[in-house]
Amino acid sequence: xxxxxxxxxxxxxxxxxxxxxxxxxxxxxxxxxxxxxxxxxxxxxxxxxxxxxxxxxxxxxxxxxxxxxxxxxxxxxxxxxxxxxxxxxxxxxxxxxxxxxxxxxxxxxxxxxxxxxxxxxxxxxxxxxxxxxxxxxxxxxxxxxxxxxxxxxxxxxxxxxxxxxxxxxxxxxxxxxxxxxxxxxxxxxxxxxxxxxxxxxxxxxxxxxxxxxxxxxxxxxxxxxxxxxxxxxxxxxxxxxxxxxxxxxxxx
Numbered sequence: 514x515x516x517x518x519x520x521x522x523x524x525x526x527x528x529x530x531x532x533x534x535x536x537x538x539x540x541x542x543x544x545x546x547x548x549x550x551x552x553x554x555x556x557x558x559x560x561x562x563x564x565x566x567x568x569x570x571x572x573x574x575x576x577x578x579x580x581x582x583x584x585x586x587x588x589x590x591x592x593x594x595x596x597x598x599x600x601x602x603x604x605x606x607x608x609x610x611x612x613x614x615x616x617x618x619x620x621x622x623x624x625x626x627x628x629x630x631x632x633x634x635x636x637x638x639x640x641x642x643x644x645x646x647x648x649x650x651x652x653x654x655x656x657x658x659x660x661x662x663x664x665x666x667x668x669x670x671x672x673x674x675x676x677x678x679x680x681x682x683x684x685x686x687x688x689x690x691x692x693x694x695x696x697x698x699x700x701x702x703x704x705x706x707x708x709x710x711x712x713x714x715x716x717x718x719x720x721x722x723x724x725x726x727x728x729x730x731x732x733x734x735x736x737x738x739x740x741x742x743x744x745x746x747x748x749x750x751x752x753x754x755x756x757x758x759x760x761x762x763x764x765x
Contacts, residue, residue: 515761517700518657519673519681520544522586524593525607525632526551526644527572527716528618529584530674535756538703538749542641543650544679546586550607550634551644552618554627561633564648571622571629573677573716578621580675580716581724597621598724607632621724647746652679653711654690655744662687666737667728674721675730676713678744682761688738690745697765702753704764710742717743 521530526548536545553559557569573580582597594604595617603617611632618629635644642650655678664671673681680700682690693707717730734741 515656515682515684517680517755517757517759517761518683519678520755520757521673521677521679521681522547523677524549524584524586525595525614526567526570527576527579527677528552528614529582529593529595529597530677530721531584531586535754537754538652538752539641540749540752541650542749543643543645544652546588547652547679548635548643548645550632552614552629553631553633555630556627557630559633561644562636564635564642565644567644567646570644571618571627573719574714576622576626577716577719577726578623578724579618580719580721608634649708649746649748651708651746651748652705653744654678654680654682654705654707654747656685656688656690657681657683658685658687659690659743663730663733663737663743666733667730669728671728671730672721675717675719676743677716680747680755684761691742693763694745696763697750698747698761699764700761701755701759702751703749703755704751704753705747706750708746708748710740711744711746713741713743 520533523530552571554571559565559569585594592606596602605613698705718726720727731741
Protein backbone atom coordinates (compact mmCIF):
# COMPACT_ATOMS: atom_id res chain seq x y z
CA UNK A 514 0.00 0.00 0.00
CA UNK A 515 1.25 3.46 -0.86
CA UNK A 516 0.51 7.02 0.24
CA UNK A 517 -0.63 9.99 -1.80
CA UNK A 518 2.35 12.36 -1.73
CA UNK A 519 1.42 15.13 -4.21
CA UNK A 520 -1.61 16.48 -6.06
CA UNK A 521 -0.91 18.79 -9.00
CA UNK A 522 -3.20 20.70 -11.31
CA UNK A 523 -2.27 22.69 -14.42
CA UNK A 524 -5.03 25.27 -15.11
CA UNK A 525 -3.48 26.34 -18.43
CA UNK A 526 -2.09 23.40 -20.36
CA UNK A 527 1.74 23.46 -20.26
CA UNK A 528 1.85 26.85 -18.50
CA UNK A 529 2.54 26.18 -14.84
CA UNK A 530 1.81 23.55 -12.21
CA UNK A 531 0.19 24.12 -8.81
CA UNK A 532 0.38 21.71 -5.86
CA UNK A 533 -2.83 21.46 -3.83
CA UNK A 534 -3.50 19.70 -0.55
CA UNK A 535 -6.93 18.25 -1.24
CA UNK A 536 -9.46 18.00 -4.05
CA UNK A 537 -12.89 16.47 -4.56
CA UNK A 538 -13.06 14.23 -7.61
CA UNK A 539 -16.05 13.53 -9.85
CA UNK A 540 -16.65 10.18 -11.52
CA UNK A 541 -15.51 9.99 -15.15
CA UNK A 542 -13.91 13.45 -15.03
CA UNK A 543 -10.40 14.85 -15.04
CA UNK A 544 -8.92 16.59 -12.01
CA UNK A 545 -10.86 19.82 -11.27
CA UNK A 546 -9.27 22.87 -12.92
CA UNK A 547 -6.70 20.76 -14.76
CA UNK A 548 -6.00 21.90 -18.35
CA UNK A 549 -9.20 23.96 -18.46
CA UNK A 550 -7.42 26.48 -20.70
CA UNK A 551 -4.82 26.10 -23.42
CA UNK A 552 -2.84 28.39 -25.71
CA UNK A 553 -3.45 27.61 -29.37
CA UNK A 554 -0.48 28.20 -31.65
CA UNK A 555 -0.63 30.25 -34.83
CA UNK A 556 -1.07 27.28 -37.19
CA UNK A 557 -4.00 25.75 -35.33
CA UNK A 558 -7.68 26.56 -35.74
CA UNK A 559 -9.23 24.62 -32.84
CA UNK A 560 -11.79 26.42 -30.70
CA UNK A 561 -12.01 24.34 -27.53
CA UNK A 562 -15.47 22.93 -28.26
CA UNK A 563 -14.10 19.38 -28.10
CA UNK A 564 -10.96 17.53 -27.08
CA UNK A 565 -8.03 18.14 -29.43
CA UNK A 566 -4.58 16.62 -29.85
CA UNK A 567 -1.71 18.31 -28.05
CA UNK A 568 -0.02 19.27 -31.33
CA UNK A 569 -2.54 22.11 -31.63
CA UNK A 570 -1.20 23.86 -28.54
CA UNK A 571 1.87 25.62 -27.20
CA UNK A 572 3.59 23.06 -24.95
CA UNK A 573 6.82 22.09 -23.29
CA UNK A 574 7.81 19.51 -25.91
CA UNK A 575 8.30 22.25 -28.51
CA UNK A 576 8.79 25.30 -26.25
CA UNK A 577 10.96 24.15 -23.32
CA UNK A 578 10.95 27.52 -21.54
CA UNK A 579 7.26 27.02 -20.71
CA UNK A 580 8.23 24.20 -18.35
CA UNK A 581 9.75 26.70 -15.89
CA UNK A 582 6.45 28.52 -15.28
CA UNK A 583 4.79 28.09 -11.91
CA UNK A 584 1.26 29.16 -11.07
CA UNK A 585 -1.36 29.69 -8.40
CA UNK A 586 -5.08 29.70 -9.11
CA UNK A 587 -7.98 31.33 -7.27
CA UNK A 588 -11.11 29.32 -7.98
CA UNK A 589 -13.57 31.99 -6.83
CA UNK A 590 -12.31 34.68 -9.20
CA UNK A 591 -10.82 32.28 -11.76
CA UNK A 592 -7.69 34.42 -11.68
CA UNK A 593 -4.38 32.77 -12.41
CA UNK A 594 -0.97 34.05 -11.29
CA UNK A 595 1.88 32.98 -13.58
CA UNK A 596 5.50 33.24 -12.47
CA UNK A 597 8.39 32.20 -14.70
CA UNK A 598 12.09 33.06 -14.42
CA UNK A 599 13.14 36.36 -15.97
CA UNK A 600 9.61 37.74 -16.37
CA UNK A 601 7.35 39.78 -14.10
CA UNK A 602 4.52 37.91 -12.43
CA UNK A 603 1.20 38.13 -14.25
CA UNK A 604 -2.24 37.80 -12.60
CA UNK A 605 -5.16 37.48 -15.02
CA UNK A 606 -8.48 35.83 -15.70
CA UNK A 607 -7.75 33.68 -18.78
CA UNK A 608 -11.25 34.15 -20.19
CA UNK A 609 -11.14 37.95 -19.99
CA UNK A 610 -7.44 38.69 -20.41
CA UNK A 611 -6.20 36.18 -22.96
CA UNK A 612 -4.39 38.85 -24.98
CA UNK A 613 -2.31 39.76 -21.92
CA UNK A 614 -1.20 36.14 -21.54
CA UNK A 615 -0.23 35.93 -25.23
CA UNK A 616 1.81 39.13 -25.00
CA UNK A 617 3.42 38.10 -21.71
CA UNK A 618 4.49 34.65 -22.83
CA UNK A 619 5.93 35.90 -26.14
CA UNK A 620 9.14 36.92 -24.37
CA UNK A 621 10.01 33.34 -23.43
CA UNK A 622 8.85 31.52 -26.57
CA UNK A 623 11.62 30.25 -28.89
CA UNK A 624 11.90 32.45 -32.00
CA UNK A 625 11.95 29.43 -34.31
CA UNK A 626 8.78 27.94 -32.83
CA UNK A 627 5.09 28.43 -33.50
CA UNK A 628 3.90 31.55 -31.70
CA UNK A 629 0.97 31.36 -29.32
CA UNK A 630 -2.06 33.01 -30.91
CA UNK A 631 -5.15 32.54 -28.71
CA UNK A 632 -6.28 31.35 -25.30
CA UNK A 633 -9.17 28.91 -25.44
CA UNK A 634 -11.28 27.34 -22.72
CA UNK A 635 -12.13 23.67 -23.02
CA UNK A 636 -15.88 23.58 -23.60
CA UNK A 637 -15.66 19.90 -22.78
CA UNK A 638 -14.48 20.82 -19.27
CA UNK A 639 -18.13 21.23 -18.33
CA UNK A 640 -18.48 17.51 -19.07
CA UNK A 641 -15.37 16.71 -17.06
CA UNK A 642 -12.76 16.71 -19.84
CA UNK A 643 -9.91 19.21 -19.86
CA UNK A 644 -7.29 19.58 -22.60
CA UNK A 645 -5.24 16.67 -21.30
CA UNK A 646 -3.09 14.47 -23.54
CA UNK A 647 -5.71 11.73 -23.71
CA UNK A 648 -9.16 11.87 -25.27
CA UNK A 649 -10.59 10.04 -22.27
CA UNK A 650 -11.25 11.91 -18.98
CA UNK A 651 -8.31 10.35 -17.17
CA UNK A 652 -6.07 11.50 -14.34
CA UNK A 653 -2.38 10.62 -14.41
CA UNK A 654 -0.90 8.67 -11.50
CA UNK A 655 2.86 8.33 -11.03
CA UNK A 656 5.22 6.65 -8.57
CA UNK A 657 7.95 8.46 -6.67
CA UNK A 658 9.92 5.21 -6.43
CA UNK A 659 9.94 5.03 -10.23
CA UNK A 660 11.20 8.61 -10.32
CA UNK A 661 14.01 7.69 -7.92
CA UNK A 662 14.95 4.77 -10.15
CA UNK A 663 15.07 7.05 -13.19
CA UNK A 664 17.02 9.66 -11.22
CA UNK A 665 19.55 6.98 -10.30
CA UNK A 666 19.96 6.10 -13.96
CA UNK A 667 20.38 9.80 -14.79
CA UNK A 668 22.88 10.42 -11.99
CA UNK A 669 20.89 13.42 -10.76
CA UNK A 670 17.65 14.14 -8.94
CA UNK A 671 14.80 14.63 -11.41
CA UNK A 672 11.89 16.85 -10.42
CA UNK A 673 8.36 15.42 -10.49
CA UNK A 674 7.38 18.57 -12.40
CA UNK A 675 9.07 17.20 -15.53
CA UNK A 676 6.18 14.78 -15.91
CA UNK A 677 3.18 17.11 -15.42
CA UNK A 678 1.37 14.43 -13.41
CA UNK A 679 -1.75 14.78 -11.28
CA UNK A 680 -1.25 12.26 -8.46
CA UNK A 681 2.11 11.10 -7.08
CA UNK A 682 2.23 8.01 -4.88
CA UNK A 683 5.05 7.09 -2.47
CA UNK A 684 5.74 3.77 -0.80
CA UNK A 685 5.54 1.53 -3.88
CA UNK A 686 8.31 -0.43 -5.56
CA UNK A 687 9.80 1.05 -8.75
CA UNK A 688 7.33 0.64 -11.63
CA UNK A 689 4.81 -1.11 -9.36
CA UNK A 690 2.10 1.20 -10.69
CA UNK A 691 2.39 -0.57 -14.06
CA UNK A 692 1.09 -3.72 -12.36
CA UNK A 693 -2.13 -1.86 -11.54
CA UNK A 694 -3.27 -1.62 -15.17
CA UNK A 695 -6.59 -3.45 -15.37
CA UNK A 696 -7.13 -3.19 -11.61
CA UNK A 697 -9.09 -0.91 -9.29
CA UNK A 698 -7.54 1.26 -6.58
CA UNK A 699 -8.81 3.47 -3.77
CA UNK A 700 -7.36 6.81 -2.66
CA UNK A 701 -9.15 8.48 0.21
CA UNK A 702 -12.87 8.31 -0.54
CA UNK A 703 -12.40 8.01 -4.32
CA UNK A 704 -11.96 4.90 -6.44
CA UNK A 705 -10.29 4.48 -9.82
CA UNK A 706 -9.83 1.98 -12.61
CA UNK A 707 -6.25 1.98 -13.89
CA UNK A 708 -6.47 1.96 -17.67
CA UNK A 709 -3.07 2.19 -19.37
CA UNK A 710 0.59 3.16 -19.14
CA UNK A 711 1.62 6.66 -20.26
CA UNK A 712 4.22 6.97 -23.00
CA UNK A 713 6.32 10.11 -22.72
CA UNK A 714 7.43 13.00 -24.92
CA UNK A 715 10.49 15.32 -25.03
CA UNK A 716 8.90 17.73 -22.51
CA UNK A 717 10.24 15.44 -19.78
CA UNK A 718 13.79 16.24 -20.89
CA UNK A 719 13.38 19.82 -19.64
CA UNK A 720 14.57 20.99 -16.23
CA UNK A 721 11.58 22.86 -14.74
CA UNK A 722 13.93 25.12 -12.76
CA UNK A 723 15.64 26.45 -15.88
CA UNK A 724 13.32 25.76 -18.80
CA UNK A 725 16.18 24.07 -20.67
CA UNK A 726 16.66 20.49 -21.83
CA UNK A 727 19.35 18.82 -19.74
CA UNK A 728 18.48 15.11 -19.44
CA UNK A 729 17.41 12.70 -22.19
CA UNK A 730 14.76 10.95 -20.12
CA UNK A 731 13.47 8.99 -23.11
CA UNK A 732 16.84 7.43 -23.87
CA UNK A 733 17.32 6.66 -20.18
CA UNK A 734 13.99 4.86 -20.08
CA UNK A 735 14.79 2.91 -23.24
CA UNK A 736 18.27 1.96 -22.05
CA UNK A 737 17.20 1.05 -18.54
CA UNK A 738 13.80 -0.54 -19.01
CA UNK A 739 13.11 -0.95 -22.72
CA UNK A 740 10.22 1.51 -22.97
CA UNK A 741 9.42 5.25 -22.75
CA UNK A 742 6.53 4.87 -20.30
CA UNK A 743 6.21 6.73 -17.02
CA UNK A 744 3.05 6.65 -14.92
CA UNK A 745 -0.44 5.34 -15.65
CA UNK A 746 -3.81 6.73 -16.68
CA UNK A 747 -6.66 6.22 -14.19
CA UNK A 748 -10.38 6.86 -14.50
CA UNK A 749 -12.39 8.01 -11.48
CA UNK A 750 -15.13 5.42 -10.91
CA UNK A 751 -16.32 6.62 -7.50
CA UNK A 752 -16.42 10.30 -6.60
CA UNK A 753 -15.07 11.71 -3.38
CA UNK A 754 -12.39 13.83 -1.72
CA UNK A 755 -8.73 12.92 -1.68
CA UNK A 756 -5.91 14.58 0.27
CA UNK A 757 -2.15 14.44 0.68
CA UNK A 758 -1.34 11.58 3.06
CA UNK A 759 -4.30 9.40 2.07
CA UNK A 760 -3.57 5.67 1.73
CA UNK A 761 -3.46 4.23 -1.79
CA UNK A 762 -4.52 0.61 -2.09
CA UNK A 763 -5.48 -1.97 -4.70
CA UNK A 764 -9.07 -3.12 -4.16
CA UNK A 765 -9.72 -5.41 -7.11
